Amino acid sequence: MVRGLDGDGAAQNALLSALAPLMRGFFARRMRGAGDDVEDLVQETLIAIHTRRASYDRNRPFTAWAYAVARYKMIDHFRRSRNHVPFEDLEEILVAEGFQDAASAKMDVDVLLGGISPKQARAIRQTRIDGLSIAEAAESAGISEADVKVSVHRGLKALAEKLKGK
Amino acid sequence: MQTNDLIAALAADTRRISPRAAQQRLVLGLGLGMATAAALTIGSFGMRPDLPGALTSTQLWMKAAYTASLAVIAVLAMLHVARPDAGPTRLSWLLLIPVALLASMSAMELMTTPGEMWMPMWLGGSWRQCSIRVVFLAVPIFAALIWSFRQFAPTNLRRAGAAAGLAAGACSATVYGLHCGEVSATFVLTWYSLGIVAATGIGALIGPRLLRW
Numbered sequence: 001m002v003r004g005l006d007g008d009g010a011a012q013n014a015l016l017s018a019l020a021p022l023m024r025g026f027f028a029r030r031m032r033g034a035g036d037d038v039e040d041l042v043q044e045t046l047i048a049i050h051t052r053r054a055s056y057d058r059n060r061p062f063t064a065w066a067y068a069v070a071r072y073k074m075i076d077h078f079r080r081s082r083n084h085v086p087f088e089d090l091e092e093i094l095v096a097e098g099f100q101d102a103a104s105a106k107m108d109v110d111v112l113l114g115g116i117s118p119k120q121a122r123a124i125r126q127t128r129i130d131g132l133s134i135a136e137a138a139e140s141a142g143i144s145e146a147d148v149k150v151s152v153h154r155g156l157k158a159l160a161e162k163l164k165g166k
Numbered sequence: 167m168q169t170n171d172l173i174a175a176l177a178a179d180t181r182r183i184s185p186r187a188a189q190q191r192l193v194l195g196l197g198l199g200m201a202t203a204a205a206l207t208i209g210s211f212g213m214r215p216d217l218p219g220a221l222t223s224t225q226l227w228m229k230a231a232y233t234a235s236l237a238v239i240a241v242l243a244m245l246h247v248a249r250p251d252a253g254p255t256r257l258s259w260l261l262l263i264p265v266a267l268l269a270s271m272s273a274m275e276l277m278t279t280p281g282e283m284w285m286p287m288w289l290g291g292s293w294r295q296c297s298i299r300v301v302f303l304a305v306p307i308f309a310a311l312i313w314s315f316r317q318f319a320p321t322n323l324r325r326a327g328a329a330a331g332l333a334a335g336a337c338s339a340t341v342y343g344l345h346c347g348e349v350s351a352t353f354v355l356t357w358y359s360l361g362i363v364a365a366t367g368i369g370a371l372i373g374p375r376l377l378r379w
Contacts, residue, residue: 005183013177020169043172048319048379050176054187055249055319068250072321076378 005053016046019066026070037077045073115162120155123148188248188318192241195314196337199307203341206303211345225349228271232354233339235264236362240333244311247326248318265359271351290348293357299345300361301368303338304331308369312376320377327373328366335365 003011023045027038048069056065109129113121119141126137127148138145184190207213243257279287290296311330320326339358348354 005185009177009180012180013173016173016176017170020173039169043169046169046172046176050180052317052319052379054183054191054317057188057249058185060249060251064251065249068321069319072250072319 005056005058012050016050019049020046022066023070026067027074030074041070041073041077045070048073112159112162116155116158119143120151120158123151124155124159127152188245191314191317192244192248192311195310196241196307196333199310199334200337200341202306202310203303203338204344206306207341207345211299211342214345214347216347217344223349225351226343228268228351229343229346229348229354229358230340232264232268233336233343233358233362236261237333237336237340239264240329240336243329244326244333247320247322247329248315250319250321265355268351268355272355275351284352287350288352288356290350290353290357292346292348293353296342296346296348296353296357297361297364300335300339300342300358301364303342304334304361304365307337308334308365315377316379319379323374323377324370325373326377328370330373331366331369332362334369335362338365 020042023042024038027041031038031041049066052069056062113125116124122141123137126132126140127134132140134145134148138148141148143151239257239260243255246252246255246257275287276284308330311334315326315330339362342358348357
């Protein structure tokens with residue numbers, strides 16, 4: 001880079017050629033294979049790295065500067081294509097979405113189980129959702145194991161009919 | 167276009183970039199802008215008639231020192247935001263120093279002046295024009311600074327715009343001192359600062375549009 005800054009065209013060519021695959025990897029990893037966009041961004045970034053090389057401070061690490069340019073280009077790309085994906089918070093968003101799914105699934109289950117007899121609902125919940133064994137469920141409800149099995153069986157049948165009826 | 171062709175085309179146009187290129191470019195833009203602003207001041211408002219004599223007065227240097235120190239801080243901030251890998255900066259806190267100094271001068275001035283003189287001192291003879299002219303003169307400087315930024319790579323465009331606006335406002339206020347004969351620190355603190363703040367705000371508003379790359 002420094003030799004390129006000093007006006008050495010061959011060094012600049014070598015630098016940009018070495019950066020191209022790095023940038024391709026950088027964008028490809030973050031954009032899940034939008035091939036044309038990736039190559040466009042690689043080219044735009046190389047142009048910016050070349051034409052704005054005056055903004056590189058020789059006393060600072062070069063890769064940090066180059067990737068900062070690439071990151072800006074990527075954010076600008078998303079802004080232009082109105083595809084708002086805030087990368088910094090992606091993990092949090094995914095976690096929040098997972099939580100929402102789980103919460104609404106739980107609500108659905110509660111509604112469905114509310115529609116059958118409490119004994120059947122309790123048996124299904126304990127053996128199928130909470131993961132208790134038949135023996136444990138029988139003991140906690142104070143009924144026989146056969147009773148638990150029958151309750152689960154009849155409850156599931158009732159649920160299936162309810163769902164079909166909907 | 168194939169990426170390899172692009173690289174070859176770019177590399178064919180590799181001019182030498184001095185290690186201090188960013189500073190030089192910024193100084194060049196600032197110089198061009200301030201020259202235009204000075205020409206505008208002398209052309210449309212005229213030089214203050216008492217200028218040669220006023221060069222020895224404290225007030226003139228008080229004004230110049232206030233606006234010039236703001237400008238220096240703004241230029242340092244611009245050099246900082248011009249680089250894409252620059253982290254956050256605390257430079258803006260430095261602005262408090264000249265403001266606090268001028269405010270204490272203004273307070274001393276008010277204490278030594280009888281109360282009925284406060285309003286004339288605060289409003290001076292040109293309070294209606296002062297801030298607006300500062301903003302007006304900031305326009306060519308701002309334009310030149312935006313031009314300088316074309317070789318830079320700011321990633322926080324709003325901050326870059328604000329820094330450029332602040333630099334333009336502070337420089338334009340310095341140049342406007344060639345015309346303005348107001349002497350009170352209270353006047354400068356209010357109306358000059360108002361113009362500079364307005365220029366900064368406008369810079370922050372339009373920066374993201376003008377500086378995109």
